[in-house]
Amino acid sequence: MSLAPETEITEMLFRILFSILLLTLIVLLSYWQNINLEKVFTWSFVRGFIQILLMASILIVIFELRDLLILYGVLLFMCVFAAYTAKNRFPYPNIFKLELVAITTASIFVMVIVTTPILTIDSTPISIIEREGTYIIPMGGMVIANVMVMTTIVLERLIADIKKSKGTIEAALSLGDSSWNSVKPILKESFRAGLLPTTNRVAVLGIVTIPGLMSGMIIGGVNPVIAAIYQVIIFLMILSAGFIGEIMIGFLFIKELFTSEDQLKISWFNPK
Amino acid sequence: MNGQSMDNQKQKNNGEDCPICFQNVSFIINSNQIINNISVRIDRKGITGIIGPSGSGKSTFLRLLNRLISATTGRISLDEKSYDTIPVRELRKRIGLVQQRPYLFAKTVEDNLTYGPRIWGVSLSKKDLIELLDKVALPHEFLDRDVENLSGGEQQRVSVARSLANNPDILLLDEPTSALDIVSEEILENTIRNLSQEGIKIIIVTHSLEQTKRLTDQLLFLKDGKFIEKTSTKEFFHKYNEKEIRGFFKKKESR
Numbered sequence: 444m445s446l447a448p449e450t451e452i453t454e455m456l457f458r459i460l461f462s463i464l465l466l467t468l469i470v471l472l473s474y475w476q477n478i479n480l481e482k483v484f485t486w487s488f489v490r491g492f493i494q495i496l497l498m499a500s501i502l503i504v505i506f507e508l509r510d511l512l513i514l515y516g517v518l519l520f521m522c523v524f525a526a527y528t529a530k531n532r533f534p535y536p537n538i539f540k541l542e543l544v545a546i547t548t549a550s551i552f553v554m555v556i557v558t559t560p561i562l563t564i565d566s567t568p569i570s571i572i573e574r575e576g577t578y579i580i581p582m583g584g585m586v587i588a589n590v591m592v593m594t595t596i597v598l599e600r601l602i603a604d605i606k607k608s609k610g611t612i613e614a615a616l617s618l619g620d621s622s623w624n625s626v627k628p629i630l631k632e633s634f635r636a637g638l639l640p641t642t643n644r645v646a647v648l649g650i651v652t653i654p655g656l657m658s659g660m661i662i663g664g665v666n667p668v669i670a671a672i673y674q675v676i677i678f679l680m681i682l683s684a685g686f687i688g689e690i691m692i693g694f695l696f697i698k699e700l701f702t703s704e705d706q707l708k709i710s711w712f713n714p715k
Numbered sequence: 716m717n718g719q720s721m722d723n724q725k726q727k728n729n730g731e732d733c734p735i736c737f738q739n740v741s742f743i744i745n746s747n748q749i750i751n752n753i754s755v756r757i758d759r760k761g762i763t764g765i766i767g768p769s770g771s772g773k774s775t776f777l778r779l780l781n782r783l784i785s786a787t788t789g790r791i792s793l794d795e796k797s798y799d800t801i802p803v804r805e806l807r808k809r810i811g812l813v814q815q816r817p818y819l820f821a822k823t824v825e826d827n828l829t830y831g832p833r834i835w836g837v838s839l840s841k842k843d844l845i846e847l848l849d850k851v852a853l854p855h856e857f858l859d860r861d862v863e864n865l866s867g868g869e870q871q872r873v874s875v876a877r878s879l880a881n882n883p884d885i886l887l888l889d890e891p892t893s894a895l896d897i898v899s900e901e902i903l904e905n906t907i908r909n910l911s912q913e914g915i916k917i918i919i920v921t922h923s924l925e926q927t928k929r930l931t932d933q934l935l936f937l938k939d940g941k942f943i944e945k946t947s948t949k950e951f952f953h954k955y956n957e958k959e960i961r962g963f964f965k966k967k968e969s970r
Binding site for chain 1: 744745781782783784785803804805807808811812814816818819820830831834835874877878881
């Protein structure tokens, strides 16, 4: 593979320049409505653009590789970055550690399952998705990004609800209940909150939306039916990894928030 | 009650000597010293009142007793057994805590009353439930009521009954009547008095001097995380006049 021909590059440059008009629109809207996110918008787009361009250049190299270990190494790096991004949303201690464990375990577990050969047809090993960089990296990236979002929703929900229900939780503890039991209803709700957006996306699949992966494959020239099958597979991957990640982050967070003597660490909410 | 030997901590030959004991207990959070090197002995019987200005550490004292928090330094013991040798959940079952606000669970009164015993695998009979309602003077038909539809006073009584369902030896009450009207307050005070007569040790944090006078046998006066006075209620009101006592409270209350 090599870089695209010169005319294509000039075309792309114009496309980017014109799409910046949309960014200007976003910034203007933010300014007009006093949302105060002008800097955040601009900065995140600039940063995101550079990141994804770099990624794309690296992908050109990576796709040449057939070594699964290197591909998993790339996924691992993505996990670390995702955990770091998730951490930044919470001004509390140890979130990076929790997110890293949850995102990595859940994503890698599911990726291993889908790339493990189940049977061989004509001496070619068949796994749920192709064992190639062109599949593993983008699909793995989608899984990791979604696990990050889902675990973040769970954490946000947990922190808000536990803050709100501190009295009720301590009422349960003061009766001799375990810390785990005292937050069970809250934990359950936060799992649901994390899963529902993705579940809704599955429910409207094909009718309201043609999601990212399928669109990408179609634009890339793949038969829409094959693209559709991959879309269903990626949703199953996202939901299973997301669910595992949610349960992990929930458990780890509760363990973090209570002492071994079933006491709520109130000081945790006011880190110095 | 054995008032004579009350402060005689040297005589330690059996568990009766120091039923509820704090030895050099401090509690520090975010470098704020809330409880400051407290040593105190509390009787096993009767009603002990904890009084003092806002922010003096009264609630923290009760939370230490129920072990919702652990002392930073020092030793708390129950019947001469150190707190760290008693399994925490068992301890909480024996020492119930009623908070300032009821913090009831969803959904019915019955759900709340059965919550504690269910932790220990015990199911309450209809008779047990009715008995609990009687103790807090709530009508029997309240069992199926949604707690959201109860008045503040009724909710607080459900919260007391919920703690009683665990059959505690000691009941801690954190300003249980501070948000209640006079009628509810009177009902709850009667309940507290009856419980004490049944042999349940009561430790109550209160803001109201009248309530202190009506209810308690023994008083602990807490200020800036320290006990500055421990007397029988009678002595306390004998020693200081009303104006002096109000002065004790006013200092930090004006916020």
